[in-house]
Amino acid sequence: xxxxxxxxxxxxxxxxxxxxxxxxxxxxxxxxxxxxxxxxxxxxxxxxxxxxxxxxxxxxxxxxxxxxxxxxxxxxxxxxxxxxxxxxxxxxxxxxxxxxxxxxxxxxxxxxxxxxxxxxxxxxxxxxxxxxxxxxxxxxxxxxxxxxxxxxxxxxxxxxxxxxxxxxxxxxxxxxxxxxxxxxxxxxxxxxxxxxxxxxxxxxxxxxxxxxxxxxxxxxxxxxxxxxxxxxxxxxxxxxxxxxxxxxxxxxxxxxxxxxxxxxxxxxxxxxxxxxxxxxxxxxxxx
Numbered sequence: 081x082x083x084x085x086x087x088x089x090x091x092x093x094x095x096x097x098x099x100x101x102x103x104x105x106x107x108x109x110x111x112x113x114x115x116x117x118x119x120x121x122x123x124x125x126x127x128x129x130x131x132x133x134x135x136x137x138x139x140x141x142x143x144x145x146x147x148x149x150x151x152x153x154x155x156x157x158x159x160x161x162x163x164x165x166x167x168x169x170x171x172x173x174x175x176x177x178x179x180x181x182x183x184x185x186x187x188x189x190x191x192x193x194x195x196x197x198x199x200x201x202x203x204x205x206x207x208x209x210x211x212x213x214x215x216x217x218x219x220x221x222x223x224x225x226x227x228x229x230x231x232x233x234x235x236x237x238x239x240x241x242x243x244x245x246x247x248x249x250x251x252x253x254x255x256x257x258x259x260x261x262x263x264x265x266x267x268x269x270x271x272x273x274x275x276x277x278x279x280x281x282x283x284x285x286x287x288x289x290x291x292x293x294x295x296x297x298x299x300x301x302x303x304x305x306x307x308x309x310x311x312x313x314x315x316x317x318x319x320x321x322x323x324x325x326x327x328x329x330x331x332x333x334x335x336x337x338x339x340x341x342x343x344x345x346x347x348x349x350x351x352x353x354x355x356x357x358x359x360x361x362x363x364x365x366x367x
């Protein structure tokens with residue numbers, strides 16, 4: 081085994097997890113910002129827009145827009161709307177605004193209160209989505225046990241099969257990895273891969289977990305799928321190289337890390353890949 085591997089493995093996982101954290105928060109914001117009028121609550125649409133009853137849709141969208149422009153103004157908007165009868169949509173927007181301001185503790189409270197209010201109204205799928213939002217806020221705050229509990233609550237409320245359920249399982253797996261529960265993480269990841277097979281982050285985390293637990297054949301198969309789905313992702317290329325070097329394919333590792341550097345030289349993944357390349361012995365000359 082090459083001498084640089086212990087250092088490489090210490091550097092790699094936090095870089096990938098940082099990329100995943102950003103992607104999850106971005107998706108969370110995109111879902112909230114994509115709210116659209118709809119006469120009655122329904123499962124998430126294929127375009128990713130959150131269904132909102134027409135009674136609340138325009139104000140909800142205005143609240144989200146305000147939160148994007150100014151989180152503090154969004155919080156004030158949501159508080160006023162809640163008093164005026166904005167239902168759990170006002171608390172949802174409040175959580176979104178707090179999250180935009182990276183005020184994670186009140187964001188968690190707002191999302192959890194919105195979830196509970198949705199449940200009291202019999203809106204179990206909406207409640208599940210809000211518990212998942214709370215879980216993501218808890219992950220961002222570093223409160224991993226609360227994140228796990230909120231993700232468990234989301235899944236217990238009966239999300240329909242598909243991408244949305246898969247991503248909650250993926251987020252739950254991230255929390256369990258951080259809580260040093262690889263077996264539980266694997267269970268959720270296996271479900272995520274079935275429910276959200278087009279999400280490259282699911283395959284990336286699965287490959288990373290498989291590498292951590294010594295399942296190198298699984299790691300190779302799943303990172304190959306991540307590369308297929310997201311060939312221009314530096315974090316995917318970084319992990320591809322790590323798995324390759326651990327399976328005695330230094331030439332593949334070199335190529336993958338070089339690609340990561342070219343794709344995103346100033347990103348954490350690109351910088352880690354450059355460092356890894358500097359530790360590789362020079363390639364053997366052709367015979």
